Structures are given as C-alpha cells and as structure tokens.
Amino acid sequence: MNPLNSLTSCCRNCRYYEPEGRRGGACQQLNVPVQGTWKSCSLASPAFTPSWKALQDLIQWEQENLDRTTAASLTPPERSKAEMSRR
Template identity: 55%
Template sequence: MNSPESSISLCRNCRYYLPEGRRGGQCQKLNVSVKSQWNACSLSDSPFLLPWNGLGDIIIWQQKALEVQGSVEANAFRKVSPSQEVSQPVPMMLSSATSSRRV
C-alpha cells in the first residue's frame, strides 16, 4: 500500500531498500528483510529526495556567505590613508630569461 504522494511502486525503488544477494534486500526503515519485487509500503520514499532536516543549515550558510561577501566588498573599496599604509617591500618574481643570465 503506497502513500498518496509517493510514486514508489516496488521496494527496490525505495530509498530505504538495501540490496542483499540476488533477489532480496533489507528495508533500512523497518529493519526487516524484503523482496525487491514486493509492493512498496506506505513508508516508501524516493531515492532522489533530500532530507529536509538540513534545509535550515543551508539557508543559514547562504546568509553567512552573503554577509562575508558584503564585508569583503566593503573593505576592498575602503580608502586607506597614508599613515595606514604598510611600508614593506613587495616581493618581485624574476622571469626565467632574467635569472638565467650571469654577469
């Protein structure tokens, strides 16, 4: 018996089905042995659905990413006064043609 919103018709198409051997398998939801060709129960679920319990974490992660992006952009265009500039030498890369010449 399938739930009205489930399109899973057989146990082998359920996300909780774990194949074992040639024809049988294990239902991880009910923790029982099942046959792959059996009609799916009302607890069947599509193997392609994402669990909804992590959706809140995804939304929070996106909000934090936008906050970081905004602060980086704000700091990138901030004007630096001459007293705030760092007076350290900038390392320079030598090209291979320059470094191979000997004086």
C-alpha cells in the same frame, strides 16, 4: 497520495531498500528482509527525494498536532476567543 510516494512503486525503488545478494534485500526503515519486487509500503520514499520535502512534511505534521492540542485544551469561552482572533 503524495506525488513523491507514487514514484516508488516497489521496494527496490525505495531509498530504504538495501540489496543483499541475488534474491532480495532489507528494508532499513523497518529492519526486515524484503523482496525488491514487492509493492512498496506507506513508508516508502524515492531514492532521490529532496531533503526539504521530508522536513516540510514534518513541520506541517507538527503544526497540525499543535493546533489540535491547543484546540482541545482550551475551555469553551477561550476557544471562541481564539477562533475570533484568527478571523
């Protein structure tokens, strides 16, 4: 679990929660009505998450997918050459 996600235990602590009236609110990420007391989902983000954290996660995700795509597209001889050049 990401340490930042552990700070958001319920919907009302999420940056995407928008209170509406007395009884609940809406999730701006999912565009659905929610209760503030509900357990937060996997998309939850603390209200004051550093903007660099989301960017850092996105860059890491892109790099992992690029590595997988590159490895899958290489033929076996090319793959062994690429692995040797990394070492």
